[in-house]
Amino acid sequence: MIKINNNFDLYNTITCGQIFRYEINNNKYLLYLEDRIVLIEEYNDYLVITSSNEDNLLNVINYYLGLNTDYNKINNNLLLMDKSLDNIIKSSIGFRIMNTPKLETIVSYMASANNTVKNIANSINLLSIKYGTPCYFQDKTYYLFPKLDKLKELSINDYKECKLGFRSKYIYEFIQNISYEDINKIDNMNTNDAIDYLMSFKGIGLKIASCILLFGYNRFSVFPIDTWVKKYMKENYNLDDMNKIKEYSKEHYKEYSGIVIQYMFNNKRNIK
DNA sequence: CGCCAGGTGCGAA
DNA sequence: TTCGCACCTGGC
Numbered sequence: 001m002i003k004i005n006n007n008f009d010l011y012n013t014i015t016c017g018q019i020f021r022y023e024i025n026n027n028k029y030l031l032y033l034e035d036r037i038v039l040i041e042e043y044n045d046y047l048v049i050t051s052s053n054e055d056n057l058l059n060v061i062n063y064y065l066g067l068n069t070d071y072n073k074i075n076n077n078l079l080l081m082d083k084s085l086d087n088i089i090k091s092s093i094g095f096r097i098m099n100t101p102k103l104e105t106i107v108s109y110m111a112s113a114n115n116t117v118k119n120i121a122n123s124i125n126l127l128s129i130k131y132g133t134p135c136y137f138q139d140k141t142y143y144l145f146p147k148l149d150k151l152k153e154l155s156i157n158d159y160k161e162c163k164l165g166f167r168s169k170y171i172y173e174f175i176q177n178i179s180y181e182d183i184n185k186i187d188n189m190n191t192n193d194a195i196d197y198l199m200s201f202k203g204i205g206l207k208i209a210s211c212i213l214l215f216g217y218n219r220f221s222v223f224p225i226d227t228w229v230k231k232y233m234k235e236n237y238n239l240d241d242m243n244k245i246k247e248y249s250k251e252h253y254k255e256y257s258g259i260v261i262q263y264m265f266n267n268k269r270n271i272k
Numbered sequence: 273c274g275c276c277a278g279g280t281g282c283g284a285a
Numbered sequence: 286t287t288c289g290c291a292c293c294t295g296g297c
Contacts, residue, residue, distance in 0.1 A: 113280055114293080115278055116278065117278095160293095164294095203281085207279060227278065227279090
């Protein structure tokens with residue numbers, strides 16, 4: 001059981017597009033972590049957590065949900081840099097950037113190229129069900145995202161059968177050329193080097209590299225510009241040139257650019 | 273049936 | 286350096 005610090009918004013954090021695999025039933029959240037299934041129930045100011053693997057569970061959950069980060073401080077700093085953020089900060093109170101499993105995050109976002117959330121979720125589910133690690137929890141078998149060794153056995157056609165389309169060859173090439181050591185060494189790179197490294201793989205451009213670094217490596221300074229953000233920047237700041245948008249975010253949001261993106265997205269989503 | 277959403281690579285200018 | 290187009294799937 002975890003006592004929730006100020007206003008943590010589990011629903012928004014889970015459903016805002018950071019992760020693609022989760023199930024919500026009756027206020028119960030079933031999540032697929034790297035090595036375990038976790039079920040979270042919300043009761044007032046508490047999260048009640050059960051899992052297929054209880055090892056170090058509280059620390060794992062706090063890390064996964066980004067609960068160790070001080071958002072009061074971040075939001076106050078953001079307001080100092082740009083007063084006009086007041087609105088979207090308020091409408092996103094309780095939102096957290098998660099720490100998602102690295103390999104799954106990379107493959108999921110490679111699958112996101114010119115793709116819809118629904119299709120991405122479908123592909124990642126298919127990959128996991130076909131090639132993932134079985135995990136028994138509460139009398140059911142779930143399938144965790146596949147291990148790298150298992151993915152290395154797949155052909156381009158195997159990815160196509162998971163509905164990954166033209167992205168299949170890129171994901172195949174990436175998997176063939178990557179190791180867990182490579183995936184972890186990104187942690188030691190500065191953010192610009194990490195972006196260059198990720199973009200050296202075909203199928204990963206600036207937006208996807210930024211998403212991977214934001215959610216998988218907690219680099220809050222990146223600014224993944226998708227169609228939503230473009231619309232928001234056009235409507236609110238009359239910016240439609242990519243370079244202008246990048247300049248503006250760098251100048252105004254600095255090391256918290258990635259968080260502001262999520263606030264913009266939340267804002268758009270909640271208004272709809 | 274046609275149309276649309278959604279990032280990246282690639283070849284042309 | 287920038288621009289226009291192809292790419293794959295599912296939903297409307």
